[in-house]
Amino acid sequence: MEAQTQPAFTKAQVKPMHPRDLFDRLFAAYGPQHWWPAKTRFEVCVGAILTQNTAWSNVEKAIANLRREKLLTLKALAAADKRELARCIQPAGYFNQKAGYLKNFCRHVVGEHGTLAAFFRPPLPVLRRELLAVKGIGPETADSILLYAAGKPSFVIDAYTQRIVHRLGLSEEESYAGLKQFFESRLPVDERRFNEFHALFVEHAKRVCLKAAPWCGECCLAKECRKIGV
Ligand code: SF4
Known part of the structure; x- marks a missing residue:
């Protein structure tokens, strides 16, 4: 070719x-x-954060590590030790920064809403503003979470x-x-x-x-x- x-x-x-x-x-x-390539809505959120500046194949390795360490739940990630978390997601690159971003997101959802379902309940513009206010969530990550995890029409x-x-x-x-x-x-x-x-x-x-x-x-x-x- x-x-x-x-x-x-x-x-x-x-x-x-x-x-x-x-x-x-x-x-x-x-x-x-058949997007997004993930098993649950929470995995979509984790993947959307981890895929910043890296290939999806690296994200898959990081998610597999999180699953093996039983950290792939909202509450487990919110409570996880940041250094242990960074070690697990090392394949995704920028692991110290992304460990902080994951914890910010999970702690916000657990602390303010309790569950992902409750977090996703508000209308799209409200939820988008809330997502963008979490440190580490930029427009592309926010829209990916809105579209592929929350099922809201955000391009x-x-x-x-x-x-x-x-x-x-x-x-x-x-x-x-x-x-x-x-x-x-x-x-x-x-x-x-x-x-x-x-x-x-x-x-x-x-x-x-x-x-x-x-x-x-x-x-x-x-x-x-x-x-x-x-
Ligand atoms: S869309 Fe991309 S691949 Fe297709 S003709 Fe244009 S530059 Fe080439």
């Missing part, structure tokens, strides 16, 4: 896709992704999404909030659609729209892409 280097048409001739059509095209190419933006959106010329927007607004204002509010869309972006970025040398010749979006061959 060789990366395509010559554009078949100029950027000016390409009309930006509507996000709805982009979803349909990606779904037709890759099918349902997730990540580096893969930004890469594909900018290459396709869908939007020039650089900020997290601006890109989130771009999608949420153009799509029906639908948790299942948002769930699938984010997973499809990740799949497309990992399989075809690679960072350094995208496989444009193999791409299902090549006809509409403004970046092709650039």
